[in-house]
Amino acid sequence: MSMDTWLKKMSVRSPWLFRINAGSCNGCDVELATTACIPRYDVERLGCKYCGSPRHADIVLITGPLTARVRDRVLTVWNEIPEPKVTVAVGICPISGGVFREGYSIEGPIDRYIPVDVNVPGCPPRPQAILEGVVLARSIWLKKLGLEG
Amino acid sequence: MAGFLKVLFRNLMQGPSTDPFPLGETFTPQRLRGKVHINPNLCMGCGVCRNSCTAGAIDIRQLEDGTGFKITVWKNACCLCASCRHYCPMGAITIDNNWHSAHAAEEKYDKVEQQIIRYEPCSHCGSLMRPLPLERVKALYANDDSLDPKLLRTLCPKCRQIEDAKRNSCKLPGAPGKSASANDDAATPASAAPTA
Amino acid sequence: MSDILLAVVHMCIFPGGVFALAVGMLFKGIDRRVEARLQRRVGPPLVQPWLDVAKLLTKETLIPRTACKSAFLLAPVVGFTGMAVCAAFIPVPGVFQGLFNMGDLLVLFYLLPIPAIAMMLGGSASSSPFGAVGFSREMLMMLAYETPLLMVLLAVAMLVGKSVGTGAEFSLLNVVGWQLENGSIGFNPVMIPAFVAYLMFLPGTLGVAPFDIPEAETEIIEGPLLEYGGPLLALFQIGTALKSFVVLGLGVALFFPGTIGDFWLFNLVWFCLKCLLLMLLAVTFVKSATARFRIEQAFRFYVTVPTVLALISLVLVWAM
Numbered sequence: 001m002s003m004d005t006w007l008k009k010m011s012v013r014s015p016w017l018f019r020i021n022a023g024s025c026n027g028c029d030v031e032l033a034t035t036a037c038i039p040r041y042d043v044e045r046l047g048c049k050y051c052g053s054p055r056h057a058d059i060v061l062i063t064g065p066l067t068a069r070v071r072d073r074v075l076t077v078w079n080e081i082p083e084p085k086v087t088v089a090v091g092i093c094p095i096s097g098g099v100f101r102e103g104y105s106i107e108g109p110i111d112r113y114i115p116v117d118v119n120v121p122g123c124p125p126r127p128q129a130i131l132e133g134v135v136l137a138r139s140i141w142l143k144k145l146g147l148e149g
Numbered sequence: 150m151a152g153f154l155k156v157l158f159r160n161l162m163q164g165p166s167t168d169p170f171p172l173g174e175t176f177t178p179q180r181l182r183g184k185v186h187i188n189p190n191l192c193m194g195c196g197v198c199r200n201s202c203t204a205g206a207i208d209i210r211q212l213e214d215g216t217g218f219k220i221t222v223w224k225n226a227c228c229l230c231a232s233c234r235h236y237c238p239m240g241a242i243t244i245d246n247n248w249h250s251a252h253a254a255e256e257k258y259d260k261v262e263q264q265i266i267r268y269e270p271c272s273h274c275g276s277l278m279r280p281l282p283l284e285r286v287k288a289l290y291a292n293d294d295s296l297d298p299k300l301l302r303t304l305c306p307k308c309r310q311i312e313d314a315k316r317n318s319c320k321l322p323g324a325p326g327k328s329a330s331a332n333d334d335a336a337t338p339a340s341a342a343p344t345a
Numbered sequence: 346m347s348d349i350l351l352a353v354v355h356m357c358i359f360p361g362g363v364f365a366l367a368v369g370m371l372f373k374g375i376d377r378r379v380e381a382r383l384q385r386r387v388g389p390p391l392v393q394p395w396l397d398v399a400k401l402l403t404k405e406t407l408i409p410r411t412a413c414k415s416a417f418l419l420a421p422v423v424g425f426t427g428m429a430v431c432a433a434f435i436p437v438p439g440v441f442q443g444l445f446n447m448g449d450l451l452v453l454f455y456l457l458p459i460p461a462i463a464m465m466l467g468g469s470a471s472s473s474p475f476g477a478v479g480f481s482r483e484m485l486m487m488l489a490y491e492t493p494l495l496m497v498l499l500a501v502a503m504l505v506g507k508s509v510g511t512g513a514e515f516s517l518l519n520v521v522g523w524q525l526e527n528g529s530i531g532f533n534p535v536m537i538p539a540f541v542a543y544l545m546f547l548p549g550t551l552g553v554a555p556f557d558i559p560e561a562e563t564e565i566i567e568g569p570l571l572e573y574g575g576p577l578l579a580l581f582q583i584g585t586a587l588k589s590f591v592v593l594g595l596g597v598a599l600f601f602p603g604t605i606g607d608f609w610l611f612n613l614v615w616f617c618l619k620c621l622l623l624m625l626l627a628v629t630f631v632k633s634a635t636a637r638f639r640i641e642q643a644f645r646f647y648v649t650v651p652t653v654l655a656l657i658s659l660v661l662v663w664a665m
Contacts, residue, residue, distance in 0.1 A: 011400035014393065042167045042386035044377070047393055052562025055407060055574035058400065082405045082574045092204065095257065096226040099204045116254045123204075123228035126181075126248045128170045133251035135171050140253065145403070153634040157383045165387045 008145045012138050014047040018057030018081065022074045022110060024064030027124040028091035032061060034127045041127040048134065054080040059137045061130075062116075065093035065100040066108035078114055084144045086137040088118040090130060095119045181246040182229040185222045189264040191241035191282055194218045198233035198242060207233060216277065217267035224250070224260040239285065271305035273312075278305040352433070360594070361432035361587075368617060369586030370394045372593070375621065376629050383633040394586065401579035409572050411472040420467030421573070421580035427459030428587035435594035436521050437616050438602040450498045450515045453595060457494070457550070460584050461487050464559070467581075468569025479568020482640050483559035489647035490549035490556075493542045496655035500539045501530060501599050504662045521602045531600035535665065539658035540600050542651035547596070547627040549647060551589055555635040556643050589628075593620040 019032055035041045036050045043050075051057055054077050066074060078087075092098035094110040110116060117140045120133035168175050199207040206226035211218050222233075234242045252260060268277035281289075286298040295316075304312060355361055374391040381388025390396075408414060434453055465483050468476035499513070505523045506513035514520060530536045549556040560568050573581060597619045604612045638646065 007399050008403055010396055011403045014396040014400040016397075016400075039166050039385040040168045041170070042165070042381065042388070044381060044389050045167065045387045046171065047389050047396055050562075052566035053571045053574075055572055056567070056570075056578060058404075080407070082407050084404075089254075092226055092228055096204075096206075096223065098226060099228050101205060101226065111254065111257075118251060119225060119254055119257055119260075120251045121225045121227070121260070122248070122250055123230075125250060128168070128175050129248050129250050131171050132249060136251050136253065154630075157630060157634055160383050160385045163385060165382065166385045167387045 005147065008142075008147055012141050012145070015058045015086075015134065015138055015141065016049050016051045016056050017043070017059050017061055017134070018051055018054055020060060020062045020074055020077055021070075022062055022064035022094060022108070023067030023070045024091065024093060028063035028093075031124045031127055031130060032063070032090065035130050038127075041131060043131065043134070046131075046134065046138075054078075055082060057081050058085060058141065059134060060085055060087045061090050062087060062094050062110055062114070063090045064108075065097050065103075065106050066110050066113070068105045068107050071107045071113070075113060084141060086117045086141045086144065087114055088120060088133050088137050089116045090120050090133065091125060092121045092123050095121055098123060177246050177248065179246060181248060182231055182244045183247040183250070184224060184245055185227055185233070185262050186243045186245060187220055187222065187262055187264045188241045188243065189266050191239045191285075192220055192264065192266055193239055193241075193279055193281070194220060194266060195238065197236045197238060201232045201236045203230050203232060204228045212265070215268075217265060218279075219263065219265050222262040223258075224262065225257060239282070269303070271308055272300070272303040273308040274305060276305050276307075355433040357429070360435055360437055361429045365429070365432035365435075365587050365590040365594075366583060368620070369583075369588075369590040370398075372589055372621060372624055373586055376624060376632075379625060379629050380633040383630070394582070398579045398582055401574075401582070402576055404575035406575040406577060407572075409472055412572065413470040413472070416466055416470035417572070418577070420463045420470060421577045421584065423466065424460040424463030424584040425580045425587070427456060427463065428584050428591060431456040431459070431591045432587055432594070434517065435591055436517055436598050436602070437594070437613060438521055438525065438598070438604050450502055450517055450520070453517070453591075454491075454495060454498055457588075457591070458487055458491065460588050461550075463584070464569045464581070467573065468571075471569070471572035473571050475565045475567075475571045476569050478565045479559045479571070482565075483569065485640055485644055486549060486556065486559055486647075489644045490546050490651075493647065493651035493655045494546050494550075496652065496659050497539045497543050497546070497599070500536065500655060500658040500662050503659065504530060504533070504536065507662070507665070517598060521598055524602050525604065529601045529603050535661045536600070536658055538654040538661075542655040542658070543596055543600070544623075544627040545647075545651040545654075547592060547623070548631050549643070550592055551585070551628060553628055554632045555638045557637060558640050558643055561637060589624065590620070593623050596620075596623050 017036075019029065021029055035043045048059075060078065060081060062074070064070075089095045089110055093100060094108060094116070097103075097106055097108050100106050100108075107113070118133050118137045120129055122129055125133075194209055196209055199209050204226045206223045206228075208221045208223075209218060229244070231244055234244055250260075266279065269280050270276065271278050280302045283298060283302060286302040290296045290298055290301065301309060301312075358364065371391065373394040374389070377393060378388040378391060408417060431453065434449075434456075461483055465480045468480045468483070470476075501520060502513040502515050505520050508527065509519070509523065514523070524530055531540050548554070552560055560570055565571075570578065570581060594616075597616060601619055605615050606612070
């Protein structure tokens, strides 16, 4: 195994998470905060860390149906994230629009604008389901680096 | 000062309270709402679930050739409010506690619960209809032993009306051989016919 | 010529560079793990800081269009090298005496703020408004925690200097040597306030809660580090790890430089254990139980409590 491959293999064990709220009702954000803050769902076991800056992020967790007002900001922030990045849509809103689907102010679902890699449906999903999504995102990250998970 | 030291010490002594989930097993509450299932034997395609669905995740449409209908629940739009289960008159919708919902984005449109329900021909006239489940028919006509639930459920609404008329014609007020004491029953045929 | 070569070896391998990095990273891992345990979590593996650095090396580097490119790229390098040089001055009692006669408390005092200055430089070069806010906060914090540090150093220097008759002894080599003969300063009742002040200085200089105000990720989204990503951020992380080794090592050298036996390996392990204990006491316990101060609260705290404590020691030493 070359140095480069080894480095890439190691790198997926340190996924830093970044949250984007695309007009969410905060239900999913509360669940994300739960995975970060509550000892029962300690996300730091997987090497994850919620980071404040999009420049540090590896896995982006997007919540909310992408409202018209927030669309451009979400796209700006998302474009600031360095490659390779994995996008996870948390909750049904970013995936399909959820209960807000076809609303007058809804621009989503989010994959109209952003290539999504992992979906975690639920309203909101369980913290365990979010953890499952992060683990899945990790294997997709490996694939993006050119290695099979 | 001493308070937080006490808390820290207690935490250190008690050890981690972390759920071992991605690395091990986790707990699942019995009544957790996870995935929707439709029982194809019970669903009549009445559309109450579609009307009550908050997120518009349920779709019911006739098959192209008219031999049945298709009911679809898109789990990626389902907000797990369970109002479909609540309002379903047949009790055909159940929600299990399987919360393993994370999936790759390519499978976005595969995450559906779909049932194709075929019509069956009416045993009299042969036109296509959705027969009621036997249990349900038995429950509906439980107070009248003269009716045969097995026969009734295979009849289309029209044929059932005809059957009803045939059965009740002898009881009509002006009919021959009819006694006056049957006046109480006179109301029943009139109300029985629309139930079909 | 050989002196310079030796200095380079000391800066790159032991105790600066590789050794300091290994110890700093291990301490960071232990810190995160212990913090998790104190909060009833499991916590990341001990190698997590290394994994973070490995991850950051594989990421792409983005430079803001409006940034001052040279300063932006230079800042993490300055912080990293400053600390690598600084680590070479740290004496490991019984193993290594510190770099020649340059191991001077005042030199260390001038070298210690380099990572903070590098962070301010990077933050202001990134042209981000959050970087500017982080700049001003970092500046204020630096002013606040450098004052008690200077007083602690003066108190130690005066104590040793009065004893050997030179007035004030600023050579770290002599300070450690004097303590090995006459007992550790930390056990001297006069110096206990100074030691407490040094413990309070540690979380401020290492930028951990409750004093992580310049890099507050929730309010000013990591401030000066906002625009950094990839290998540049990895350099900052390495710099922080080196800095934790330097300040902890300095604390041990100033207050508890005792040795056990003559064998160098035991002394090395003993030194690391003392550093670890210092870190758990001053950083991990505090960090896992407190929330972030506001900047003016932190400033007021530093100019009152630790400064006064250090001043008490200074006056007592002077009056003795």
